[in-house]
Amino acid sequence: MDVKGRARGTTVQSEDEMDLRRGPWTVDEDFTLINYIANHGEGRWNSLARCAGLKRTGKSCRLRWLNYLRPDVRRGNITLEEQLMILDLHSRWGNRWSKIAQHLPGRTDNEIKNYWRTRVQKHAKQLKCDVNSKQFKDTMRYLWMPRLVERIQAAATAPTTSTAQAVAINGTSSIGSATSSITSTNTNHHLINNNNHDIHAGQMVLPPAGFNNLGQRDFGGTAQITPSYTPENSSTGASSSDSYGAPQIISPVSDLTDYYNIPVSNNPSQDYFPVGYPDGQSLTSPSGNYFNTGLMDLQAMEQSNQWMDGAPDTSDNLWNVEDMWFLQQQLNNMNSLI
DNA sequence: AAGGCGGACAACCGCCTAGAT
DNA sequence: CATCTAGGCGGTTGTCCGCCT
Known part of the structure; x- marks a missing residue:
């Protein structure tokens, strides 16, 4: 790789006097590992590293393979569905x-x-709260996740909008139906080159034609993902902690539908507000009265203008301009009720 | 143009667990 | 049963890149 990150690899002396390399992997090392695994399979990483002639620890080889070299590893922007x-x-x-x-x-x-x-x-951090705090979790659950669902829906129905472009959906994406099969092109945005090559188990790997001079690589092809993440096929948080099997996928929508009113205004975002809102009678989330007491400092965020850092409306941004507007609206509404 | 700064992410570290001996 | 080892996992670090001043 050597795409970014560490400087050139260094060597260290291990206990048995064997030179062990550390730091970024070179193209040669990558191909040595890929070739070895293609011919012998993975596993037994320590002996694999030895037999392959790699001066790396087994752990290092395993990590390199699993996180980077494996052919089915999907790179590129985290889609909205994946964020959700x-x-x-x-x-x-x-x-x-x-x-x-x-x-x-x-x-x-x-x-x-x-x-x-x-x-x-x-x-x-921008909200000045702990990521593990109830406050932040509630905001995630009751504001941002529904917002993401909304954006996914918008992307599915209007694939030419800016939001939809960010999702990079080809084919059908039917949020709210039985399944959602999404065919997403592999977006190896920082690894793309023009020399696609696929790597298959047991197949001799070509010379580094698929690598550019930085060691960047692209396995090409498309990645098929099927999130199965829809309201209908989802369960709620009531399921046991380890029950997140493929057929039983939680949706924040189904999680939330028990608690939210049918829309009462032209603002579609308010679909997701808790029962009672905007009457102000029961601004309580199912898990507490966060909406009364746990307001976050959104105004401070706005002032610092940190919401919109980076690309304002890309798939890898949790909160875009619309979200900012939405959150600000909710803040104003809540403030008017307090 | 140059320097500072923060984001991004590959890679390493240490701990834990399961299986083998 | 105790010990050893490999593999897995979460936390953390180091460094390049791009943006901003």
């Missing part, structure tokens, strides 16, 4: 990254972890 999945799964499982990753085909735990830390935690 991550938020929802994290809300129930916490930092169980590998478990969460199991439900996001092609995504690695490392990638999800990085996404969480760089995007979600950043916004928690």
Whole structure:
């Protein structure tokens, strides 16, 4: 790789005097590992590293393979659907990254972890609250996740809008129907080159034609993902913590429908407001009265203009301009009731 | 144009667990 | 049953890149 990150690899002396390399992987090392696994399969990483002639620890080889070299690893922007999945799964499982990753085909735990830390935690920080606080979790659950659903719906029905472009959906995406099969092109945005090559188990790997001079690679092809993440086929948080099997996927919509009114205004976002709103009689979330007492400092965020840092409306941004407007609207509404 | 700063992410570290001996 | 080892997992670090001043 050597795309970005660490400087050139270094070597260290291990206990048995064997030179062990550390730091970024070189193109040669990558191909050595890929070739070896193609011919011998993966597993037994320590001996694999030895037999392949790699001066790396088994752990390092395993990590490199699983997080980067594996042919089915999916790279590129986290889609809206994936964001929704991550938020929802994290809300129930916490930092169980590998478990969460199991439900996001092609995504690695490392990638999800990085996404969480760089995007979600950043916004928690902007809100001046702990990412694990009830306040933040409620905001996720009752404001942002429904908002994401809304954006997904919008993307599905109006694929030429800016939001839809960010989702990169080809084919059908039917939120609210039995299943949602989404065919997403592989968006190896920072690894793209013009020399696609597929790697199959047991197949000799070509010379580094698929790598550019930075060691960047592209396995080409398309990634098929089927989130199965729809209101109808979902359960609520009432299910047991480990029951998140494929047929039983939680949707924040179904989670929320028990608590939300039918829309009462022209603002579609208010579909997601808790029962009683905007009458002000019961501004309580199912898990407490956050809406009365736990307001976050959205105004401060607006003042600092940190909401809209980066691309304002891309799929890897949790909150875009519309969201900002939406949250601000809710803030104003709530303030008027207090 | 240059320097500072934060985002992004690959890679490493340490702990834990399960299976083998 | 105790010990060892490999693999898995979550947390953390290091460094490049791009934006901003």
